[in-house]
Every structure is written in structure tokens, then in C-alpha cells.
Amino acid sequence: MVENVIKALQGGFLVSLELFGLTLLGALPLGLVISFGSMSRIKPLAWLTRGFVWIVRGSPLMLQLLVIFYGPGLLFGWNVWGGSDSGRMIAALTAFILNYACYFSEIYRGGIEGIPQGQREAGQVLGMTRPQIFFRVTLLQLVKRILPPISNEVITLVKDTSLARVILVYELMWEGQRFIKSAGIIWPLFFTGVFYLVFTGLLTILFRRLEKRLDYFTV
Amino acid sequence: MALLEVKNLNKTFGKTAVLKNVSFSLPNGRCLAVIGSSGSGKTTLLRCLNFLETPDEGTVYVNGKLLYDAARQKAYSENKVRAMRTHFGLVFQNFNLFRQYTALQNVTLAPLLAAKGDKASKEELEAIREKGRALLKRVGLENKMGNYPHQLSGGQQQRVAIARALALEPAILCFDEPTSALDPELTGEVLKVIRSLRDQETTMIIVTHEIRFARDIADYVIFMDEGVIVEEGPPEQVIDAPSNPRTVRFLERYAET
Numbered sequence: 001m002v003e004n005v006i007k008a009l010q011g012g013f014l015v016s017l018e019l020f021g022l023t024l025l026g027a028l029p030l031g032l033v034i035s036f037g038s039m040s041r042i043k044p045l046a047w048l049t050r051g052f053v054w055i056v057r058g059s060p061l062m063l064q065l066l067v068i069f070y071g072p073g074l075l076f077g078w079n080v081w082g083g084s085d086s087g088r089m090i091a092a093l094t095a096f097i098l099n100y101a102c103y104f105s106e107i108y109r110g111g112i113e114g115i116p117q118g119q120r121e122a123g124q125v126l127g128m129t130r131p132q133i134f135f136r137v138t139l140l141q142l143v144k145r146i147l148p149p150i151s152n153e154v155i156t157l158v159k160d161t162s163l164a165r166v167i168l169v170y171e172l173m174w175e176g177q178r179f180i181k182s183a184g185i186i187w188p189l190f191f192t193g194v195f196y197l198v199f200t201g202l203l204t205i206l207f208r209r210l211e212k213r214l215d216y217f218t219v
Numbered sequence: 220m221a222l223l224e225v226k227n228l229n230k231t232f233g234k235t236a237v238l239k240n241v242s243f244s245l246p247n248g249r250c251l252a253v254i255g256s257s258g259s260g261k262t263t264l265l266r267c268l269n270f271l272e273t274p275d276e277g278t279v280y281v282n283g284k285l286l287y288d289a290a291r292q293k294a295y296s297e298n299k300v301r302a303m304r305t306h307f308g309l310v311f312q313n314f315n316l317f318r319q320y321t322a323l324q325n326v327t328l329a330p331l332l333a334a335k336g337d338k339a340s341k342e343e344l345e346a347i348r349e350k351g352r353a354l355l356k357r358v359g360l361e362n363k364m365g366n367y368p369h370q371l372s373g374g375q376q377q378r379v380a381i382a383r384a385l386a387l388e389p390a391i392l393c394f395d396e397p398t399s400a401l402d403p404e405l406t407g408e409v410l411k412v413i414r415s416l417r418d419q420e421t422t423m424i425i426v427t428h429e430i431r432f433a434r435d436i437a438d439y440v441i442f443m444d445e446g447v448i449v450e451e452g453p454p455e456q457v458i459d460a461p462s463n464p465r466t467v468r469f470l471e472r473y474a475e476t
């Protein structure tokens with residue numbers, strides 16, 4: 001029994017981890033693209049992007065998962081995701097990446113807009129090129145500004161991965177929960193809790209270290 | 220021949236005309252002071268000279284050569300604008316030191332980047348650092364080279380900013396109210412540095428509210444009001460014996476405070 005539980009939880013944990021890692025990998029850069037869109041000088045593009053961000057941030061991630069997974073099939077008879085585990089995983093990743101990219105885009109936008117114009121202008125006046133100004137002046141200040149809100153989102157993401165079970169992605173919570181029905185035991189669920197706590201705890205420490213390393217200046 | 224010659228500069232923001240036919244010239248090694256109440260367009264003038272704003276009309280000549288012509292604006296690429304900027308330096312009202320760099324790094328960042336772009340040797344790069352240290356010494360900050368901006372007082376930050384601007388050896392150094400963001404007891408140290416630059420015949424344009432300082436230091440004074448040069452001449456004339464009623468009113472108001 002115990003062995004079965006451990007195996008199941010291990011499998012679930014790996015799925016959760018995969019969801020977490022790939023979501024970050026996709027959403028962190030995509031968020032930057034979206035933030036550029038929402039700050040675009042081409043007004044219709046900016047409005048469109050902001051509208052999209054508003055919809056995604058304003059509705060539950062669980063709803064988005066369901067719509068992305070079932071929508072194409074039920075609305076258009078188009079079975080995009082297929083029936084396999086990996087198909088459902090890709091559907092979940094699509095929803096997660098879109099959702100988190102929108103959150104990140106707002107954080108980036110706030111960070112970029114918060115850097116005083118004078119920092120860039122000082123670089124311009126000193127004859128620096130645009131890339132030089134971005135990489136040597138703006139970037140590190142941006143990182144320092146966005147690190148705290150990004151770390152909040154990343155920690156929320158750890159816990160949000162459990163939502164993927166609504167489209168039958170067998171992540172950690174699913175694996176813990178199924179023993180309630182099949183064996184009438186609840187302790188596997190406690191273990192899932194411990195997993196989440198350890199995982200978020202490690203991330204908290206990691207982010208705190210990063211923030212410490214940027215403590216030597218103020219923005 | 221004048222080092223700098225500005226002709227008929229015009230700048231509007233939306234519908235407000237902020238600079239109206241501003242023309243002046245500045246000989247090499249001289250100091251020009253620009254005074255005027257707030258909102259009269261002084262900052263905009265300096266920003267136009269440093270190409271942070273693009274003038275709608277007007278021309279700028281440096282050393283007798285046409286540097287900038289607003290009519291040809293579209294022909295100026297980003298690289299061209301950067302090249303044009305090298306003639307000017309700008310010291311901002313609120314310093315704008317790079318937050319994540321030490322005083323010395325602030326001074327050497329741009330010259331080092333430029334030198335690296337030109338594939339400079341190790342010795343050349345070290346010479347730039349050495350020069351940065353010398354400049355900080357010159358503004359009295361030899362003990363603060365490793366400090367970050369937040370560890371410096373406003374007066375010290377502004378002196379670093381001056382050293383940073385000097386590091387690129389601009390032909391014309393512009394100051395935008397260099398002391399108005401400072402506590403009164405810190406203005407002296409900055410004014411002293413500017414005065415020493417003046418003694419070394421640095422060509423300068425200073426926008427300032429320190430009328431007495433302007434009177435002491437400037438060879439020529441421009442009084443601006445609502446985007447127009449209302450009165451200009453040597454300080455003995457514009458400040459001591461103004462003839463335009465608007466200048467008189469401005470100076471009276473200044474004297475009261």
C-alpha cells in the first residue's frame with residue numbers, strides 16, 4: 001500500500017513539476033512580448049492586448065482550462081488535444097502559459113513604466129545606444145523592481161498546478177486524492193501538502209537570496 | 220566665430236508653443252546663463268540642444284558647421300543623433316545617476332562602452348578609469364568613488380553627475396538648475412565646482428534660479444519668458460539694469476524671496 005502511494009505521489013509530483021517548469025519557461029518570455037504589446041504606440045494593438053489581458057486576469061484559471069480543453073471540440077468539432085495524457089498536458093500548458101503570461105506582462109509593464117525616464121535619458125545624453133541603455137542601465141533595475149511580485153506569482157503557480165486535474169492531468173493532488181476513494185485513506189493527501197510546502201519554501205528562500213543580492217542599490 | 224550658434228529654434232507640445240524663435244550664440248570658453256520663471260521653456264531649450272526633444276524648426280551650428288537642421292529631421296538616424304549628442308553634455312536637475320553603479324562606475328560607464336566598441340586595448344580602458352578617478356578628485360569626491368548613489372548626499376550626487384558629463388569631454392556643457400533639487404546648505408559645494416569649471420574656460424550653458432550666481436559667473440545672460448528670449452546681454456545689463464518690464468518684474472519677484 002505504502003509503496004503504491006509513494007509511487008503514485010512521485011508520478012504526480014513529476015507531472016506537477018513539469019507543468020510548473022514548462023509554464024514558467026513559456027510564460028516569462030511570452031509575458032514580455034505581451035507587455036510590449038500593451039505598451040505599443042500602435043493604439044489598436046495596445047487596446048487589443050490590454051483587453052485580452054483583462055479577460056484572462058479577470059476570469060478563473062479553472063474556467064480557462066475547461067474552455068481551452070473542451071472548447072475546440074464542442075464548439076467546432078475539432079479535436080485539437082487528442083485523447084492522450086500528453087494531449088491533455090499540452091492543453092493544460094496552453095492555459096497555464098497564457099494565464100501566467102498575462103499576469104507577468106502586467107508586472108513587467110509596471111516595472112518598466114516605474115523606472116524613471118531620467119535613467120534612460122542620462123544614458124542617451126552620454127551617447128549610449130539603445131541596447132546599451134537597456135542592458136546596462138534598465139535591465140537590472142527592472143529585475144530588482146519585479147522580483148517581489150514575480151516571486152508571488154511563481155509561488156501561486158506551484159499551488160495552481162493542482163487545477164490541472166479538472167481536465168484529467170494526473171498531477172500531485174489528483175494522485176493524493178484518489179486514495180480517498182480507492183482505499184479510504186487520507187494521509188497521502190497530507191503528503192501532497194508537505195510537498196507543496198517544501199516546494200514553495202525552497203522557492204521563497206531562492207527568491208529571498210536573489211533579492212538580497214540586489215540589495216546593494218535602491219531603485 | 221561662435222562655438223555654438225542656435226537659430227530660430229521652435230518647439231511645440233501639442234498646441235502649446237514652448238520655444239518661439241529662440242536664437243543665440245556662444246563663443247568658445249564662455250558661460251551663458253539662462254534665467255526665467257518656471258514654465259518659460261528653459262529645460263526644453265537644453266533638452267533640444269541635447270536632442271532629447273526634437274525641435275520643430277531651427278538650426279544648430281557648432282564650430283561654424285551645420286550640426287542640426289530641423290527641416291531635415293527625418294534624415295537623422297539614431298546613430299547620427301548619438302554622434303550629434305557628443306558635442307553636448309547635460310547635467311540634470313535631479314542628477315539621474317545610474318542607481319546600480321558606484322560613483323566611479325557612473326563616470327566611466329559610457330566612455331568604457333564607447334571604447335570597447337572601438338576595440339580599445341587594456342591600457343586604454345585603464346586610462347579611462349584613471350581619468351574617471353581624476354575627475355572625481357577634481358569635484359572633491361576622491362573618498363567616495365566606491366559609493367552608490369543612495370549613499371551620497373544630493374550635493375555629492377550632483378558632483379558625480381558633473382564628473383560623469385565631463386568624462387566625455389563635450390564641447391558645450393549644459394546645466395539644468397543644478398542646485399534646485401538640493402538643500403540650501405548643499406548648493407555651495409556644487410556651485411563651487413561649476414565656478415572652477417568656469418575658471419578653466421569650459422563652455423557652458425547654465426539654467427539657474429541662483430541669480431546672484433548667474434551674475435557672478437556668466438559672460439552673457441538670457442532672460443526667457445513664455446518661450447521667448449525677452450532680454451539678453453551681459454549680466455551687468457540684464458540683471459543689474461534690466462530694460463524690459465517683464466525682466467524687471469521677474470527680478471523683483473526673485474529679490475523678494
Ligand SMILES: Nc1ncnc2c1ncn2[C@@H]1O[C@H](COP(=O)(O)OP(=O)(O)O)[C@@H](O)[C@H]1O
Nearest residue numbers: 232233237255256257258259260261262263264
Ligand atoms: N513633454 C512635454 N509635454 C507637454 N508639455 C511640456 C512637456 N515638457 C514641457 N512642457 C511644457 O512646456 C513648458 C515649458 O516647460 P519647461 O521647458 O520645463 O520650462 P522651465 O524649465 O523654464 O520651467 C511648460 O508649460 C511645460 O508644461
Ligand SMILES: [Mg+2]
Nearest residue numbers: 261262263396
Ligand atoms: Mg526647468
